[in-house]
Amino acid sequence: MFRSKMVIIFPLILQLPQLISAAQSKPPICRASLGSSGWPSLSEWAALNVSVSGRLLQPAPPGAVCHPGQPTYNAIECPVVLNAWYGIDFHAGNPISSVWDNWNNDSCLPTLPSPCSGEGYPVYVINATCKEDVKAGIDFATKHNVRLNVKSTGHDLLGRSTSPNSLSIWTHHLKEISISKSFKPKGCDFTIDVPAITAGSGSQMGDLNLAASKENLYVISGGAESVSYGGYLTGGGHAALASTFGMAADSVLEFEIVSPTGEFLTLNECQNQDLFWATRGGGGSTFGVITSATTRAWPAFNFLIATGSVGTLPGNPSFYPAMSYFLSQFPLLSSLGITSYNSFTGNTSNFGGFEGNFMLPVTSPQNTSASLTAAVEAIFTNISSTYPGQFEFSLSNVTTYQTFYDWWLPNNGPENAGVELLLGSRLIGADALHNTDAVETFLKGVLPSDVDGLSVELYLLGGKGIADAVPRGGSDAVNPAWRKAIVHAVTSTSWTPLDNAAKSKAIPYLTDVTLQYFRNLDPDSGAYINEADPYEPNWQQTFWGSNYERLLQIKRRVDPEDVFWCYPCVGSEGWEVVGDRVCRT
Template sequence: MLCTVLQLLDHAITTLAHSHSQCKSTPGSHTWPSSHEWDRLNNSISGRLLQPPPPGAVCHPSQPTYDPSLCPSVVAGWNTSKWQSDDPISSMGNNFNNDTCLPDPNVPCSGEGYPVYVVNATCADDVKKGVDFARQHNIRLIVKGTGHDYLGRSVAPNSLSIWTLHISGLSFQDGFQPKGCKFSIDGAAVTAAAGTQMLEIDYKAHLKNLTIVGGGAGTVGVGGYLTGGGHSAFSSTYGLAADQVLEMEIVTPGGEILIINECQNADLFWATRGGGGSTFGVITSVTFKAYPSMPIITATGLLAASPGTDAFWDVFAKVLSQCPAWDDQGIMNYGFVARNFSGQFGLTAPVDAYVAYFIMPVLHPENTTDSFTAAINKVFDEATAGAPIEFQRAVSPQTYPDFWAWYNVNNGPLDAGYDQYLGSRLLDEKALTHNLTALAEAFRAATPLGGVTSVYLVGGHGVINAKPRGGSNAVNSAWRKAYVHSVIGVGWEPFDEAEKAKQTDLLNNVYTEALRKLAPDMGAYVNEAYTYEPNFQQTFWGTNYPRLLEIKRKVDPHDVFWCHPCVGNERWKEVDNMLCKV
């Protein structure tokens, strides 16, 4: 009997060892580097290797770093993207590290959901040494810029993280010659290091009377934003952020530090502009176009009615169907539709409402606040004409001397430290105008009761007609038909697994599914989408995926970089806290 037990135990150990040999190295395994080897890495990067404690540990008496004097500041900052950005291992969504160490002494705390070590990089060579170390020791490797990541790609257990926040540098040029090219590109250009965030770039550009195609939140960093495509208040005018890129410096999975542009390493240049972050290497700097500043007209628009009426959704569909026409007039918006909504714009009783920030760059002298207001009111008038219910309505215009004057006080969202998933869909002209009944029904189904669904007019002619350097880039082919990017979010309280399952099911199978059915031939924006989107390869990259996969296999044959949902990740899966071959 004892022999049988020992044989079974020996078989189990052998099986476990074999399975672990097919996994990335983890602490305690025989392949995990010794403390001496970690020390050597630390010395090679001037002592910038970190082994951070769990970020909420200062609030937990059981943790070595417990400090009741520091806990209140952690609690105060936890729900802001600025605090999460400044921490070496934390990120926006608690659920992506499995709520393993919240700043609450009444819940468990451990470091299990976080990277074990962090390369606090200040230059490309620091990044190279971290990448080389992970490759040589078969360690799971991730990249964190600012942690402004809605899909959880910048945090992972049992990993080595490359933290790029402190790779600094920002400069402006009048004209730019890509390295290895025999020509120069006219116009203003900006070179930003990987740690640069949008608030700094926009401010410094404003001082030089320039405007950039940049992210909505000031804490967005250039790397993940550009590699995902990057929509902006100026996308409908100039195209996506990825369409502005002239050159990048990148550290490859093989540890090479390369300059990539249309004249050299052109495949990588194509792939990194839209192919997704943490996949083809680590971007350490990027050069992109800038544009002359101009006055900006904005308007806050509200259209609301008593909740629960069919007429509201019919009227909303009529408004939304005018997005292509608004785009033709140079109008974009950040809008949302809400069910059973109250608490803003002086509304005390619940309503169903469409609320939007409309923005119009003043590209022509005839664009005025009066003409802008008239364009919005015309759509509201036509949409509500003959409606069987009464609508509340408001349009409040304002002019700013340049984009920075608006952005400085309106950038966002800047919240973080929650449990949440997003879902999204890109909508083309057909989805918006072909069948208004279907459009109304889709958004009624896609909008949570008591919640909101965003409708961002950030596509249109600027994205459709964009001419990126080299003739094309890897931005989702669906963007080249899209007008609206629509986003839904669901949340739940930490550790409430039943509510998490309920909300996730609603998000995937009800809310997002309604938009998938409305636009079945389109896709979604990879930086703001459902982490477990079915058929993500087609949804996030469309017709570009086969070429992206070919480049991934060529540049990273051993999968030094892996994330989900990311190009070429099909050969591995997460098993508990390990990353193992399929």
């Protein structure tokens, strides 16, 4: 069976950074590339293979099995790959494959007719099964000036987990998981008296949630089982219950990493404190390779959920003010402990409205089925009385799940893949949501009434748990905008594979038009780095806010040679993409 995660090939498509000016007087200094004089010899690659016990791979593009001119062409295997291509498992289980085709620049799709080459993929991959394998890869890339890539599942919406002309470290099989009733950080003279789960960085949300549930515990969890732990934590990690327990990064107790200089380091509040701070929210593929992470867990609890929807007929002018009022009540819902994953659809030729799941953990006597129903129905009642007969409402009976996992397992996802996809997002605070005029302008901009098929996801995920979180050591590098956020607003764009004309229109429209409405709604906020537009202007401020200066200082100190480079990542300003190489500016 094919197993999979998301790999993302960044340099070929992201020509958005800065191009080298023709006015520069001397040529750029670039990482070695395949075929160049600086590229390691076959004997040097063979020696690396010996040092990692034969786990150095040189994979062919996964879609090549469908191309008769390719060495790996296989007429029997091709239909199997075609069938698996649109699910994440196939890509996650392949050492170089991308979940979203655009991140390897469509360089070898299994669908015909299409070109096929390995130019969009890493050249070599270390299938890391221990920290020594990771160190061998870092040391080799440093010695030979080879671009270094890190992939676990490849579930990366910004294209940071794949790159051409690179040596990739594949951490997918670092999956050992253990659970303890308390945890003593290494080098500390105290024990943290909470349940803790220690997991290899390649562990996925499905693995973690299953292991925790067997011990009647809950961990801060991403919404899809394919998400890997390491990359999730480095971006901060939002979750359905973050408004109660904080971001996933806030719950980290300790990391084990391999540093840019090849050292095995333990990061916690007692040692390597700066790196401990930076790695919790400072972004992946930047400060080293995480090999394991330890986070706190909570006793399992009942979980309440009700599905709600609001609909209206096409052309109803009340759609925008009604939905603006609805969103203005999100801070109130958040204060009651309620979260929700929501989709708002434009008032187009079919209908306009909202649908979502309202969720409430039973963590106090006040959290009951009645309290959840009453809070949502009060909003529906207000809209109904303000706009009589114009909207239809539905709120299902509240379902009680014995644990969060019981609900999460059949409902996590989506797990689609094999398409062209680019996301954009913004964190929206309570003040912005209370400004109904501004919210109405926002909705009219992102869901214009004359365009069919548009929707925007407005996830009610922020609130008290994130605002009041006290991570170990007092703070972490999670974007400060999260501490004021109530809503994580997400939109996306896509285009037909290999349609460069459509792509050249879709990407700037998302960045410069659609997302500008997001920015205008809460100009002083930011975005969630793990689900964002890599073309975001002023990305340093948008993704890290006031934390960026300290993050950059730490990056310069621990990785002065930029052994780890990705875009848009902390410290990436000193390099740029030139063709399929990265070069110093």
